[in-house]
Amino acid sequence: MGKRLRDPVHGLIVFDEKEPIDMLAWKLIDTPEFQRLRRIRQLGVSEFTFPGAVHSRFAHSIGVFHTARTLVKVLEREMKRNEQEFNNETAQVALAAALLHDLGHGPFSHTFEGVQESRGVKKRHEKWTADIIRNPSGRVRPLLEAHRVGFTEEVAALLEKEDPEDIYHAIVSSSFDADRLDYIRRDKLMTGTGAGGIDFDWLIENVRVAEIEIDAPDEDGSEPRRVQTFCLTAKARPAAEQFLLARYTLHQQVYFHKATRCLEHMISKLLRAVARLASGKKGEIKKSGLSETHPLIRFFAKDGETVENYLALDDALILGAIDAMSQAEDADVAEIATRLRERKLYKTLDLAEFGKDSGTQRNRLRRIREKFGDQIKAETVMLDDKAAIGIYAEIGGDDERMHKKLHIFDGERPVEISRLSKLIEALESKEQFTRFYFSDPAERDAARK
Template structure:
């Protein structure tokens, strides 16, 4: 009898007595994977959607389960195309799918943004690979016990930016296991009516076909061609709804103004802690955190090790808000106290001044001039980086061709916007510009600034 988990999205997930399922179950039991129980899939979205408390632990198991479905699609398609099914590569993809989120830090993309502002541009994919390769961790021995060299195969697949074969598409493509799980899971847990996903119909109409990864170069060389998942023409309506669901989730959930506000407040708090922890004048005590606290250890000079990184999670930071609210540093104390009690900054969306982009820019310029000092002090925070298009992806790289959805038109893969008026209309990115004010009075003053006709 295998191991079983009951999941709100997939129902019963069964781990059989096969080698790969036994390996997956052993990996789930490692401290590195169990840490994902303490990292929320949607970060701070629970401030807006109280049910959005699902974790990257549950999501990762769902991705593994979905990857098994996609492996069977590959097996089916290889038979149709008269090609061999490569089980070893499929097993690498399955384990990569399971472990793909190991490297997420607390509050995920918010934490990456904090690090980037400090000059550390290291995405979670790199942390994931380092955790997998870590000779002192629990992941590597299990992978090497399965097969010598398996560790590097899994880590390399997760680090790879451009696909080389169909197995990469299981982990990273327009129709990968990650988004097939999070779209359904996030829709369910937030309670939003963000489009419909006809999962069974989509899976039934998945085919493997080659797409051009890039354009011909100046020397006239042929573009690179790689196999990926495409959908048959009769699945076009379902494909439109699939992309529309992603678009709506970004609009209603991921880029919700309150969620973005909380993310900016947490980023402000973490930057302030990092600045004091990294100082050489003994100011770390002003954070309110005790000596040896994992945040202080990580942000200290030369503290960004795998061990210190793995000590960080959402629960650690949320559980430290009380101590941070008593910090000697006024910025840390005030911001932590606000987050603890949900006394959030007040939002102002530039769209309130009308849809005309020129008018919006003029109004934003007036507000920035009036509140220049507050913006520098971050008592007014400017958010200009939220842009939503049909391929929008938080922290992603969806401009790449293999991340775009293709439909088979007369058996030739065609990017969906060339066939769908709906997708084409939503393809241009719409930018959302907001300001967050520490007090309501300043927000109201900004609203009353003379509007240009």
């Protein structure tokens, strides 16, 4: 027997009371740090476009843990096949990291990271996650240390690593890691996106472990670094193509949807305005419509970016403050808050409307920037030119690393899939898109002419 949860993607998820790592996971789920993820949507503002996309990072994280257990079993199988020794303690580190990997996401996830970066604070959610895990005043660290002395640092260090060091890291970060195996299926289900299929059981059956080169040889002639990761057999190639196509489709239709991107820019503008007021003179704070003790004000104030203040932030907190901010004295705060409350989005102009030709789009971009320069500076017209869609596109991450690319066996050698698949090769190059968001529909119409 044990604890059970029902999940729309995985069905019944069982936490076996005979498995120490399962019981640790159950206790971790009950901590305030993990429960906070109930109040952070997996897809941020996508529900404004896809009404069913209300799933949380709480549900996703549990799904990632469940999927990570499946990958651990695959790893046991493959290490036995290769006559290698399986390290259960290292596997437990990966399982705990899989469960806790999203603890550091802020409200509206990558949008909040962008706000912080614009303020000169380049601290990604992975670092926040590690800080939350290590926090001596938190509820996570004591549970990890009770499991095994030093376990906290092992888990936090794994989540901070950018490059893999062994096959266990692939469970948490690779082309076939537990995170994407959950979010692709979950986001596809909850948004109703139909294109692209995922034959999960067949993919898992055909997972193998092999070494790949993760960087180019050094100029001094030394050998490139090699690391073990998950690869797929040749007969799983059609399923692998569909897996990547499903991911591509989600980026195209959901993550980079024009309304979603517009809302993200509007929320970014709102939060930057609040941050400006919070970090200014004391009298400025009142212009935000929020009290001096509001968690957003505390966090954006000087020296306010502590773990405690960060954990007080979530989607629900900000959405719950929309009404108060709509009454703000500051024009930017009041305007955006009112628009969000009433779903009055800025109007989008996508340069793709003028055709695929890059020269035509560049000319149109130049003309619009010249004509609406003052509005762009004032952000009544917002320019979105930082996103591109490709088969390996990844929101908020680095998609160029070799261990993040899918490898298929070509004979005895693992090869990056685009070298074997014309379909994937055709989608590998990134398609840049450029959009403008206009507060005044008449200006959008004028920009079209």
